[in-house]
Amino acid sequence: xxxxxxANKIIKFCExxxxxxxxxxxxxxxxxEWQKDFIREVFKEKNGKRxxxxxxxxxxxxxxxxxxxxxxxxSLMCIKGLAKPNAQLASGAKTRQQSALLFNLMSKFIQFSPxxxxxxxxxxxxKLITNMRNGCTYQSLAADAGSVLGLSLYVYVHxxxxxxxxxxxxxxxxxxxxxxxxxALVLEISTIGSSDTYEFNKLVEQYKDxxxxxxxxxxxxxxxxxxxMMTDPExxxxxxxxxxxxxxxxxxxxxxxxxxxxxxxxxxxxxxxxNMKISSEQSFIQSEDWTAIAEEWGNTQIFTDYQQFAA
Numbered sequence: 001x002x003x004x005x006x007a008n009k010i011i012k013f014c015e016x017x018x019x020x021x022x023x024x025x026x027x028x029x030x031x032x033e034w035q036k037d038f039i040r041e042v043f044k045e046k047n048g049k050r051x052x053x054x055x056x057x058x059x060x061x062x063x064x065x066x067x068x069x070x071x072x073x074x075s076l077m078c079i080k081g082l083a084k085p086n087a088q089l090a091s092g093a094k095t096r097q098q099s100a101l102l103f104n105l106m107s108k109f110i111q112f113s114p115x116x117x118x119x120x121x122x123x124x125x126x127k128l129i130t131n132m133r134n135g136c137t138y139q140s141l142a143a144d145a146g147s148v149l150g151l152s153l154y155v156y157v158h159x160x161x162x163x164x165x166x167x168x169x170x171x172x173x174x175x176x177x178x179x180x181x182x183x184a185l186v187l188e189i190s191t192i193g194s195s196d197t198y199e200f201n202k203l204v205e206q207y208k209d210x211x212x213x214x215x216x217x218x219x220x221x222x223x224x225x226x227x228x229m230m231t232d233p234e235x236x237x238x239x240x241x242x243x244x245x246x247x248x249x250x251x252x253x254x255x256x257x258x259x260x261x262x263x264x265x266x267x268x269x270x271x272x273x274x275n276m277k278i279s280s281e282q283s284f285i286q287s288e289d290w291t292a293i294a295e296e297w298g299n300t301q302i303f304t305d306y307q308q309f310a311a
Contacts, residue, residue, distance in 0.1 A: 001046070002051065004040050006079075007042075010082070011031060011036055014039075014072075017071060017109050017112070021108065031068075034059070034063075034220070035068050038055070038068065038218065041218070042185075042187070042216055053185060054186045058221070059218075060239040060274065061272045062247050063220075064242055066101055066189075073155070073157065077136045086136065087136050088139070089153065090139050090153050091141065092140075092159070093160055098159065110122060127139055151177040153174060154178070155186075156177075157186075158174070158187070158189075159190070191271075191275055192204065192277055193277070195277060195278065204219050220238060221239050221274065226238075230259065236273075240252070255273055
């Protein structure tokens with residue numbers, strides 16, 4: 001029914017790239033199943049046209065979601081028949097720092113590819129990448145950096161949308177700039193917000209069981225009251241399909257043990273690592289405590305093979 005030729009080209013392109021840092025730096029990328037599934041579902045075609053206009057993915061932290069999107073964006077700039085001449089691609093996030101993550105990853109992939117270096121010009125001061133052959137551009141944008149007026153985007157990626165609680169005006173402005181294209185694409189990828197006050201959560205809830213073929217939504221999560229959710233790696237895989245690949249089972253076990261012993265860490269573990277929405281009673285942690293937990297766990301060695309590559 002569907003044609004996956006273009007999706008398979010993207011997968012093949014991604015696997016020509018090199019791991020840019022960590023113990024396996026310089027080795028070829030090998031995508032795992034959740035990455036391939038996401039690419040196939042978003043870029044499947046029917047009658048020569050891409051079916052999906054909006055791709056949504058919610059997944060636990062440190063599952064290589066940013067790296068996956070960075071590779072997809074590069075493919076959209078470079079693959080013949082997929083890259084549109086002079087098309088504008090952009091990613092957005094709440095802050096400049098968050099927004100720059102995708103740009104930095106794309107830049108590192110380019111540094112390790114002589115072929116891409118010949119095609120793509122990186123302008124760090126503007127967080128801009130330009131394909132010198134077809135005029136296609138990518139730029140990282142931030143909600144705290146002012147207006148997006150004047151853009152005419154073909155592809156827009158919103159990274160970590162759950163960081164925008166009760167304020168989705170920035171991504172909506174970016175999406176509204178896509179009117180020039182009948183086949184414009186929006187990608188939303190984020191760990192779930194802690195409660196349904198987050199617009200990203202509402203988006204996931206609306207489309208996770210949706211039958212509209214123009215929207216693909218996948219929500220990796222551990223359902224509430226799942227037996228052994230704090231001890232069973234097979235349960236953890238429901239929210240972390242990269243577990244045992246990019247994400248260390250031993251490190252997850254360490255986080256789970258801490259969450260069991262220290263109540264203030266339980267909500268953080270469930271939200272960020274099991275990708276669960278949590279009730280207001282569960283989520284009541286002082287902001288300074290939440291930040292301290294994030295910093296402590298964020299600085300811990302979490303990867304097995306790919307280390308910092310999986311953002």
